[in-house]
Amino acid sequence: MIAVLGLVLGVLLGLVLQPDVPIGLQPYLPIAVVAALDAVFGALRAFLDGIFDDKVFVVSFVSNVLIAALIVYLGDQLGVGGQLTTGVIVVLGIRIFSNVAAIRRHLFHA
């Protein structure tokens, strides 16, 4: 319940405050959001599997975000930022899909 409330609260904060993204963060924010989504879906799947662990969730969430940002940063330094961003998005997208598939099987048995 708190988790859902937290999500709603975050969305409302973003809508109300409408902050500008700092220039330095601009390339990393979208990829960080996708990485965090991956962690969230993984956690939901683990919760439905009954193996949810808040420590694991926190660590995976933070490390997902950091590693995604790091990869993009590295790609920018190497001059292949665009391609690496695409690669990260693809990998995270595949994971999100497989996680959602597992969640779906849990919830709808299909």
Added chain:
Amino acid sequence: MSAQDERDSAGEGPERELHSGPDSEGHTEPESGAERLAAGLRQRPSRGQLAAGVLLAALGFAAVVQVQSNTQDATYVGARQDELIALINSLSLASDRSENEIAQLQETRRSLLDDTESRQTALERSEQLADERGILAGTLAAAGPGVRVTVTDAGGAVGANNLVNGIQELRDAGAEAIEINGQVRVVAQTAIRDLDEGGVQIDGTRVEAPYVIEAIGSPPTLSGGLQIARGFRDEVLRLEGTVRIEEVDSLELTAVVDPVPPEYAEPAPTE
């Protein structure tokens, strides 16, 4: 169940206690994912829930911020440096081209303006010329200062000769336009002859005494020209006529002649 075992081993103490609520009632561990989810939603706050809540809040916040910054300027956010450089280059090329175009168009406009202006000047000049020529040729009505000469002919002896002399004197004194009796404009082609029944015929129009000669020019000069010794005035007085000369500030000569294009004469080639 293996899932419950794992939860027990991984989860914290409070979480297990939370699950004891439904467990004690139904005495069944939630088996399916849906039941577990519903149970999770009914859970009282726990540390795990709190952590998940905080992280999800951060996620929601970041996602909304990103979506909004994306909708603000969807074109260039996320563009790489080299893409942006290429974009700027193409933009500056386009603006260079536009500036060139502006310069050309301004040049064209200036030349067109010059053209128009010179045309306008030529037009004004030719209109002015036409006016001057029209007054000289008698095809336009003329107005201006001058003299009005009234000649009576009590003896019936004043005739074409005297009028021709008078006109000649006026022209000598610089008359620019001459009209007789308000009927006939005196021009270069004007001819005057006596009529047997009295009066004179000027350019086919019969004119009778008293003759009123109106001439536009410098009034004192004109009036002086007519009064030189043994000139027009003396001659008319000798023939028992009278001459009255008025200097007028504003005369209006309304009689005009029809312009007749020359039949034989044509402009001589100029060097």
